[in-house]
Amino acid sequence: MAYFLNSSIGKKFLVSLSGLFLISFLFVHLTANSMILFDSSGELFNRTAHFMATNPIIRVVEPILAIGFILHILYTVILTIQNWMARPIGYHKQQRAFSSTWSSRNMIWLGLVILAFLIIHIANFFWKVKFTGDPLLGKVDYDGVEMENTYHLVTTFFIQWWWIVAVYVIGAVALGFHLTHAFWAAFQTLGWSDNCWRKRLNALGLVISIIIAGGFAIIPLWVKIASMI
Amino acid sequence: MDLTLKVWRQADRKSKGNFETYQIKDISPDSSFLEMLDELNEQLIREGIEPVAFDHDCREGICGMCSLFINGRAHGPGHETTTCQLHMRKFKDGDTIVIEPWRAGAFPVIKDLVVDRGAFDKILQAGGFISVNTGNAQDANAIPIKKFQSDEAMDAAACIGCGACVATCKNSSAMLFVASKVSHLALLPQGKVEAVRRAKAMVAKMDELGFGSCTNTGACEVECPKGITLTHIARLNREFLSANLKP
Ligand code: HEM
Ligand code: SF4
Ligand code: FES
Numbered sequence: 001m002a003y004f005l006n007s008s009i010g011k012k013f014l015v016s017l018s019g020l021f022l023i024s025f026l027f028v029h030l031t032a033n034s035m036i037l038f039d040s041s042g043e044l045f046n047r048t049a050h051f052m053a054t055n056p057i058i059r060v061v062e063p064i065l066a067i068g069f070i071l072h073i074l075y076t077v078i079l080t081i082q083n084w085m086a087r088p089i090g091y092h093k094q095q096r097a098f099s100s101t102w103s104s105r106n107m108i109w110l111g112l113v114i115l116a117f118l119i120i121h122i123a124n125f126f127w128k129v130k131f132t133g134d135p136l137l138g139k140v141d142y143d144g145v146e147m148e149n150t151y152h153l154v155t156t157f158f159i160q161w162w163w164i165v166a167v168y169v170i171g172a173v174a175l176g177f178h179l180t181h182a183f184w185a186a187f188q189t190l191g192w193s194d195n196c197w198r199k200r201l202n203a204l205g206l207v208i209s210i211i212i213a214g215g216f217a218i219i220p221l222w223v224k225i226a227s228m229i
Numbered sequence: 230m231d232l233t234l235k236v237w238r239q240a241d242r243k244s245k246g247n248f249e250t251y252q253i254k255d256i257s258p259d260s261s262f263l264e265m266l267d268e269l270n271e272q273l274i275r276e277g278i279e280p281v282a283f284d285h286d287c288r289e290g291i292c293g294m295c296s297l298f299i300n301g302r303a304h305g306p307g308h309e310t311t312t313c314q315l316h317m318r319k320f321k322d323g324d325t326i327v328i329e330p331w332r333a334g335a336f337p338v339i340k341d342l343v344v345d346r347g348a349f350d351k352i353l354q355a356g357g358f359i360s361v362n363t364g365n366a367q368d369a370n371a372i373p374i375k376k377f378q379s380d381e382a383m384d385a386a387a388c389i390g391c392g393a394c395v396a397t398c399k400n401s402s403a404m405l406f407v408a409s410k411v412s413h414l415a416l417l418p419q420g421k422v423e424a425v426r427r428a429k430a431m432v433a434k435m436d437e438l439g440f441g442s443c444t445n446t447g448a449c450e451v452e453c454p455k456g457i458t459l460t461h462i463a464r465l466n467r468e469f470l471s472a473n474l475k476p
Contacts, residue, residue, distance in 0.1 A: 004473045007432055008402075008442035009466055079442050083400035086441035088334050092235075092248065093327045095301035096399070099451035105399055107444060185445040191467030194460045 008082075009189075011075045016189035018072040019182055023208070025065055026175075030215045037222055042151030043142055050147040053129070073115060080108045103181040110178040117171030124157060124164070125150075158223040168220040176213025183208055230256045230317060233325040234269065236281055239338050246338065248327075258318040262305060263288060263295060265317055282341040288313040290454065293389030296396070297342055298329040303393035303452040311391060311454045331392055333401035335439045346392050348438045349406060356430035357410040359419050378416045385413035387455040394449035394457075400441030405449040407431050408465035409457045415468050425475070428468040 004010040032052055035045040052058050096105060103110065128134040129150060136153045139146050157164050183205030187193050193201060231254045239246030253272065256265050263285050270280035286294035295312040299305030304312045306319045320326060328342060336344040374382075388409035395403050411428055414420030420427075443462060450459050 003433075006436075007469075007473075008436050009432055009469045010473065012442060012466075013470060079444075083402070083441035083444070086334050086401035086439055087332055087399075089332055091298060091301065091329055091332055092237075093301040093329070094298075096448070098302060099397060099448035100399075100446035104444065104446040181445070188445050188459065188463050189443075189466055191463050191465075191470055193463045195458060198459065 008079070011079055012189045014071055015075045015079065016186040018068045018075075020186050021065075021068045022072060023179070023183070023186075023212075025061075025068070026212055030212060033219055034215065036151065036154065036219055040226070042140075042149065042155070045151045045154075046140060046147055046149060047142060049129075049150040050145070069118075073111070076108065076111060101181060103177045104185075107178065107181060110174045113174040114171060114178060117167060117174070120167055121171070125154060128153065155223050155227075158220045159227040162224070165220040165224050169217045172213045172216035175216065176209045179209040179212060180206055230258055230320065230322045230324075232256060232265075232320065232323070235325060235327045236269075236342070237329045237338075238281070238341055239330075241340055242337055256317055258316070260317050261288070261313060262297070262299070262315040262317065263313050282339075282343045284343050285313055290314040291389060293391035296331050296344065296346075296392060298331060298396055300327055303331070303397040304391075304454055309454050309456050311389075314454075331396035333392075333395050333440070335401065335403070336392060336395065344392075346390070348440070349390050349392065349403070351438060352403065352407060352431055352434045353410065355434035356423070356427035357414070359414060359423060361419070372418050374417060382413050382416040385409045385416070385457065385461050388413075388453075388457055389455060391454060393452045393454060395440065397448045397452040398441065398443075399446060399448065400444060402443045402449070403435050403438075403440040404443040404462050404465065405453060405457055405459075407435050408461040411468055412461040412464045415464065424468060425472040428465065428472045432465075432469050 005014070032048050033045075035048045036042075038044055128137060129148060134153060136149075136156050138149045138152060140149045141147075158168075184193065184198060184201040187197070187201050231252070234251045234253060235248050236251060237246060238249045251269060251273070253265070253269050256268065260268075263283070266281060266283055273280050284294045284296050286292045288295075290311045290313060293311070295304075297304065297312045299312065299315070304310060305315045307315055330336075330338050330342045331344045331346075333344075335348040336346055339345050386409075388406060390406065392406070394405035395401050398404075411424075411431060414427060415424045445459070445462075447459055450457065
């Protein structure tokens with residue numbers, strides 16, 4: 001096992017599995033967030049957030065999610081550094097764009113933009129809801145169930161600061177480009193691809209990237225624009 | 230055709246090396262890239278300059294000896310062509326052509342444009358073979374093989390070990406080369422017997438020799454002169470994962 005995890009393909013195996021797990025998380029997260037769009041009173045989103053915060057399954061998955069992120073980041077950083085070291089002297093001239101996509105060559109930078117976003121995002125919301133609290137996080141009461149007004153915290157952030165909206169849109173777009181390469185690649189790494197499935201998985205990957213990037217970008221934009229009209 | 234050549238010159242493994250610019254005149258568009266370099270070398274010898282060292286052998290696209298990173302691409306412009314099969318009509322009169330050796334930590338430059346691709350031999354020695362008892366050759370067709378499998382194995386067997394995949398990969402990964410060997414043998418009954426040991430040994434050797442890992446960019450496949458596809462890398466991944474995850 002130690003040998004397996006030290007081998008290049010073994011490390012990629014973990015990157016692939018953690019990446020696929022993160023994609024499945026994104027879908028759950030996007031579904032929950034989209035409740036912001038469907039009810040401007042905030043009740044729908046607050047109830048969803050409350051459900052997520054109290055659901056035992058989500059409670060169990062949360063630490064696994066953290067481990068998923070850590071594994072993914074740890075192993076991609078290790079692999080990227082090893083890959084840089086594999087070519088100590090570079091070319092004077094190389095036509096890279098001829099043979100590969102921009103996203104596939106810039107996965108680490110796209111990943112680091114996502115990571116920077118993630119840190120801002122966690123500090124903005126998750127940390128406050130979970131640990132420190134925030135003056136914007138009042139309590140609301142729906143049918144006798146008291147819960148935190150997460151909707152108020154989230155929308156106030158977007159409405160007050162343009163730069164927060166910009167950060168969220170940039171994060172979403174970087175994630176979208178990351179996924180255009182990552183989705184098919186994850187299956188390829190697991191050995192689950194051939195000439196035919198490659199086309200199908202790439203097409204599906206593009207659809208998923210557009211849904212994820214578009215979905216996450218629209219929410220802050222919508223909140224901001226709706227507040228102005 | 231009149232051309233300006235920017236060529237990497239390096240006296241030996243240890244020296245630093247640099248680009249030298251040479252002018253060359255009256256090159257026939259029908260000559261091959263290597264013939265053009267031959268003419269350059271004749272000119273250099275006449276001028277009392279050390280000729281440029283470059284690798285070649287068959288000059289008919291089957292041995293894999295010729296290398297050269299030409300104008301930013303492995304084996305230069307053209308699809309599924311080795312440098313020896315590249316013709317000067319792919320360039321224009323007055324062009325400047327940049328010629329570099331393969332660049333990878335695992336392929337050190339020996340002299341000028343010649344690199345040491347011995348690392349590939351070491352990977353093959355680790356498992357790119359089948360163990361058979363010698364004796365009379367078996368009757369042809371004694372072992373039935375499915376059409377799909379024989380076709381796929383044949384495609385993989387087309388690899389000539391040129392190293393363009395490593396040269397072009399941003400990670401200097403040898404995965405396409407290793408995949409073609411593992412795939413070629415794992416598909417055939419004669420090779421299946423040692424498939425588990427082979428996948429483990431060849432990947433371990435590849436890692437040990439300092440090649441990078443695969444990030445699925447697909448650049449290798451685009452530049453491979455023999456059209457080896459990423460499908461073979463998927464098969465290598467499958468072979469390696471099942472070899473390791475099997476109890
Ligand atoms: C929710 C966020 C993320 C998702 C859904 C995700 C998903 C994926 C997937 C599915 C792959 C393909 C794995 C493969 O090639 O087998 C991948 C590759 C990669 N990811 Fe992420 N990722 C995320 C965040 C990050 C972050 C924060 C980093 C920061 C360092 C990162 C860096 C990379 C790199 C460098 C690769 C290419 C690695 C390689 O192919 O060797 N990713 N990602
Ligand atoms: S896989 Fe293609 S590019 Fe790589 S060594 Fe074989 S023939 Fe050359
Ligand atoms: S010299 Fe043999 S393939 Fe080019």
